[in-house]
Amino acid sequence: MKFKNLLLLLSVALISSNCGEDDSPVSTPPTEEELINNIVIEDLSEMGIFTEYIEGPAINSKGELYIVNFEENGTIGQVDTATGEVSRWINLPDGSIGNSIRFDASDNMYVADWKGNNVLKISSEKIIEVYAHNSEMN
Numbered sequence: 001m002k003f004k005n006l007l008l009l010l011s012v013a014l015i016s017s018n019c020g021e022d023d024s025p026v027s028t029p030p031t032e033e034e035l036i037n038n039i040v041i042e043d044l045s046e047m048g049i050f051t052e053y054i055e056g057p058a059i060n061s062k063g064e065l066y067i068v069n070f071e072e073n074g075t076i077g078q079v080d081t082a083t084g085e086v087s088r089w090i091n092l093p094d095g096s097i098g099n100s101i102r103f104d105a106s107d108n109m110y111v112a113d114w115k116g117n118n119v120l121k122i123s124s125e126k127i128i129e130v131y132a133h134n135s136e137m138n
Contacts, residue, residue, distance in 0.1 A: 058101035058109075066109065068098035076101070076111070076122075090126050
């Protein structure tokens with residue numbers, strides 16, 4: 001998987017930047033500059049497939065990546081981290097626009113719906129319910 005390979009590459013780069021000349025670990029952590037110089041960023045998907053409100057990337061316990069506002073506002077896309085392919089996972093209720101995603105231990109997804117002033121709970125079976133509502137939230 002590209003995503004796991006990227007994390008492995010980052011880990012190896014950080015470890016190797018922390019080794020002394022004799023390859024024994026050095027007790028001091030890497031500097032901010034060393035960390036920045038060892039970061040590798042790779043696009044997983046093509047440009048322009050998310051709206052200007054793209055936010056909320058989150059990964060569930062299975063390693064599945066989800067991002068709000070895929071193709072149009074009010075949707076959640078699922079990214080295949082192995083191929084970079086993105087597909088629409090679910091449409092939010094009419095008028096809802098998500099801007100953050102979190103998961104609980106059972107892989108229920110919680111979406112901050114800033115337009116509807118809700119926190120939506122979405123089960124892995126794609127059942128949507130209002131988990132919390134407050135008209136003063138956004």
